[in-house]
Amino acid sequence: MRLYALLAFRCPHCLQGKVFAGLWRMHAECPVCGIHFEREEGYFMMSVFIGYVISTALAVPLIVVCYVQRAPVWWYVGSNVLLLTLLSPLIFRYSRMIWLHLDELFDPRG
């Protein structure tokens, strides 16, 4: 259930309310249970690191493919810039969702 809520961008507390109001914009509070998503200032800094991990996990296979194919250097850079730019909305959203759900698991709200 929690995994579905994470994948479907649902609230980490009630697992029902939508977290995002648009492609890049989050609701401040859950529309169903009313919890405030940003617990404190700088709360989402940890999601930046999760975003780095996701981006690296996406970039490394592409780099390996370029290496195996003996592609020119600009292919390494160009293909990664293209991939990560196109997927940046998903990387942004899932890094925040993973952080919200991990935080709720280890430090549940009352």
Ligand SMILES: [Zn+2]
């Ligand atoms: Zn909720």
